[in-house]
Amino acid sequence: MTFAPDSTITAFAGYTRIAAGPQAEVLALLRSRADAEPPFVFDDRTGERLDLDLRPTGATPATEPGADEQATRTVGRPKLGVVAREVTLLPRHWDWLSRQPGGASVALRRLVDEARRVHADRDAQRASREAAYRFMSAIAGDLPGFEEAARALFAGERARFATLVEPWPADLRAYLHQLAAAAWSAA
Structure with a gap:
């Protein structure tokens, strides 16, 4: 990890x-x-x-020679952080991209950066809800009110969510509120 x-x-x-x-x-x-x-x-x-390896630091298992070298080979420009991946677009999209200054890669990077900037708050809110839900599912799935609390979380109903998780153990509830903090930013 x-x-x-x-x-x-x-x-x-x-x-x-x-x-x-x-x-x-x-x-x-x-x-x-x-x-x-x-x-x-x-x-x-x-x-x-x-899922962490909690064995003492010196107790790591041996790996096969060359396994790390083979696993690190990638397509793209790894030293620059560039990784080649496949993108599926319609012909009209490829035509538009090919007419952009700098070519398709530059145009796509510009579009992605703009979308990230414009939707940063919404993305943070969604990520916070998903993080809270992942934690809830892993540790609190059997607690009373779990399903309703999950519905309230995704509906953006902060007060209802807080009421539903109030009977849960204090440490669990505090961490859950920490993870969900950004979920309520637009509410």
Whole structure:
């Protein structure tokens, strides 16, 4: 599992938050309690449950020679962060792109950047709802009111959502509100 340098994670033992913070610090803490039951660990940005190797640092399994070299070969300009992928467009789209200054790649990058700028708030709101839902599904799916809370989350009904998750364990509820914070920005 690779993390961004500034990524943070949160670990739960059951419904109790046992660690939160920079991934290196949390991993060190979790490795030090190896005799305990395996925790649930979540990415604070995406709400995804992470499957981490919590063995001591020196206990990594050996890999086949050349496996890493073969896995890192990609198409595009990897040193610049460019990865070639397939895009399927209709002929009229390709015609329009070919007439743009700089060609199709420049035009597509410009269109994507503009769309990201224009829809940044909406995208952040959607990402926040999805992160909260991922976390809810992974750890709170059996709690009372789960389905209704999920409906309220996606409907943008902040007060109803808060009321429905109020009976849930405090640590779980606090983290859920943290993940869902940006979901209410436009509400």
